[in-house]
Amino acid sequence: MDAALPVPFRRSRFLFVDLDVDVVRDAAGAVSVRDWDTFESRVELLGYTEVSRAVAKAGEAFGLRLLAAWEPTLSADVAAILAATGTTAGATAP
Secondary structure, three states: OEEEOOOOEEOOEEOOOEEEEEEEEOOOOOEEEEOHHHHHHOHHHHOOOHHHHHHHHHHHHHHHHHHHHOOOOHHHHHHHHHHHHOOOOOOOOO
């Protein structure tokens, strides 16, 4: 899950700003937070502010709460994605 700024709609397009921080659940089910070092390295370059930092921290907290409440297995995740997209496990990309 990405921590990101709110996504405004401008000039018929969505503007997505990824704040680099990610909450990840691996195939074994372990949850971790990644890329705060990337965020910190880009503060000056990309003009991140204390508000940006607060949004990233809130995104991290939300991702951790969401994954703590969601306990599917990798097999169930893949099956749900395949079902939602109408794809079969044996399908290949064109």
